[in-house]
Amino acid sequence: MNRDRDLPPFEDDSDDLKDLLQQFENLKSGLSHAFLDEDSFEQIIDYYDEQDQLNVAFQAAEMGINQYPYSAVLLIKKAGLLIEAKQYKEALSLLEKAALLDSTDLQLYIFKTDAYIAMNQHAKAVRVLEEQIDSFEGEDKTELLLELADVYDDWExxxxxxxxxxxxxxxxxxxxxxxxxxxxxxxxxxxxxxxxxxxxxxxxxxxxxxxxxxxxxxxxxxxxxxxxxxxxxxxxxxxxxxxxxxxxxxxxxxxxxxxxxxxxxxxxxxxxxxKPEDVIYEAIGHCYDKQRKYTQARYYYRKASHLSPTDDKLYYKVAMAYMAEENWANALKSLQSAMKYNKQSGDYNMAIGECYLQMGKFKDALVYLLNAVRLRPANARGWQCFMRGLYISGFHEEALGQLNALDPKISSKPVFQYYKAAILFRLGRQKEALLQLETALQRSPKLAKQFVELDAELLQHTSVVDMLGRYRASLRKKK
Known part of the structure; x- marks a missing residue:
């Protein structure tokens, strides 16, 4: 975690830092007997650590510890470098020595925690922190508590x-x-x-x-x-x-x-x-959508798509806003844009099928509606759209065959019984159709509107009107 390793107090190009680094180079080369104090070694270690020159940082730490063997700070600095080098046991050993010299250095416990977490010994990391938290006050105590929260996060x-x-x-x-x-x-x-x-x-x-x-x-x-x-x-x-x-x-x-x-x-x-965000534009578009202000909704969905041009859902939402206005051609264009990024969406295939159906392009419609059920064979809504497409396209025998071959878990849903009744009427099998319609009405009279929406011409059958009327009357009595 290495939450707050001290940063060098100098800018990289400052003269003071350059002089300090030069003194260090001279010391390494034996060219000078320049004296570097403890703080200087800290700054040099931090500088090379920040520059990802770990080997040089190690050299500085070793030289500093040789010169100041009782410096807890330099021992802790070296332990931090050992943790970066994944030498966790060596780091912990060094931290124990540092603790004997100065047990009040916050970084000591943070580095111990880092080492134990890296070794997947979270319980030990927790123990280290819990044993020390009450020894600190103010910001230091808060810092250790935040570190402890991070340990539990890593431990899940x-x-x-x-x-x-x-x-x-x-x-x-x-x-x-x-x-x-x-x-x-x-x-x-x-x-x-x-x-x-x-x-x-x-x-x-x-x-x-x-x-x-x-x-x-x-x-x-x-x-x-x-x-x-x-x-x-x-x-x-x-x-x-x-x-x-x-x-x-x-x-x-x-x-x-x-x-x-x-x-x-x-x-x-x-x-x-x-800063503008796609999710904000999308949310505003959604609000206009819900108010049936489709022009404004599309405007904001498009604003969102400009920021997130590969988000297929945004093109789909634009399409839905066009479909709500029965603007099938423009809806189709937006759906085709959505399909560029996600061809495997059952919803997109269903929506394209619906657009083609409304435009009278039945063959194209059935291709996409069939794709939708192939993509999601257990999805009842997809099968409903496909059956409706077959029915509107005039393929009544094919629709009946598909219904009879459907998984019973899907075909037993009341909406498909209504569809089957409509198909049987179209095939001239009126007696079977009425029996099917009655079964559907017994199971779910509220879904009768699905039957009427599929084919309003069926209301020309007196027997259908009478049966629907009886069930509506019984529903009113129950209320």
Missing amino acids: EFEMVFDVLRRALVHDNNNEEALHKICFWTEFTGRFEESIRLHTDIINEHPFNELAWFNLGTAFQGLKLYEKAIDAYQYAIAIDEKFDYAYRNMGDAYIRMRKYPEAIEVLSRHLEIA
């Missing part, structure tokens, strides 16, 4: 990650890193009620902490308490009007509540203050 003990982050925030309830992390882990572990209590306590002490308000909002949102979530996000935004994630989450909450104009408003604000 995810509930413990949440527990330790909560400990960190009880100790230091204004810590940004802990606040950022616990937001994710609250959602991951589903511990929303605990997060609400924790962040309510933080807000009571620090009412202008926008991250605490945001985390409170996400916890409410996790419990589907969208109005309370929105209230919390609004407080976060009142404190920091450019808090883009608060606008994003608030937009999602409004969408969940089906308050689409409000969602559009806050998501548009997000676009004003943050």
Whole structure:
């Protein structure tokens, strides 16, 4: 993990650093009796480590330790280099020596933790940290708690990650890193009620902490308490009007509540203050879609696709918006764009089949509808679209044969019984058709509209109208 290895205090091109490095080179070559103090060795080690010149950094560490054998800092620096070189046991041995000289150096325990994790000995890493956490105060204690959370994350003990982050925030309830992390882990572990209590306590002490308000909002949102979530996000935004994630989450909450104009408003604000993102444009498009404002929906879906040109789902959404307006030709163009990136989508094949069907191109329609059922043979919706395509195209015998050959798990669904009744009517087998229709009505009278939508001309049969009327009357009585 090597959380915060000290960085050299000089810029790479500074004269001071150049002089220091030259002195080190002279010392290595035996050309000078220049004296380098302990701090200088630290800076030299850090410099070469940052430059990925591990061998030279090792040399500097060795020379420094030879000159300052009781320097815990230099021993710890060398241990860090050994960890980078995957010499974990040697590093731990060196850290034990350093601990005898100075047990108060935070980096000592972080490096021990790194070594144990690298050796897949997470329990030992936890023990090292737990034994030392209460020995430190302030930021150092927070640092060790955050390190402990990382250990549990690496160990995949995810509930413990949440527990330790909560400990960190009880100790230091204004810590940004802990606040950022616990937001994710609250959602991951589903511990929303605990997060609400924790962040309510933080807000009571620090009412202008926008991250605490945001985390409170996400916890409410996790419990589907969208109005309370929105209230919390609004407080976060009142404190920091450019808090883009608060606008994003608030937009999602409004969408969940089906308050689409409000969602559009806050998501548009997000676009004003943050870098444009495809997901934001897509969400705004979705809001217009739900309001049946298809021109605006397509505009935002296209904006999203400009940022993510290989996202086939965006072309599909544009197509759906065209299909809602029965603009089959333009829908087909968008679907063909989607198919360039995903030919194996049953949904795209079904939608193309529907467009061709509506355009009267029955042969093309059946090719795509058949593709859809081949791609997803256990999908009832795909078979329904294919049967409908065969029926509209006039292939009634073929449709009946396909229905009879279908897996019973699919063909036994009421919608297929309605379809079978319609097919039998078209084939002149009226008695069988009426029996089939009655069975379907007994099982699911609400799906009778599927029968009528398939072929409204069937209502010309008096017997059909009478049967449908009887079942509608019985449904009204039940209500």
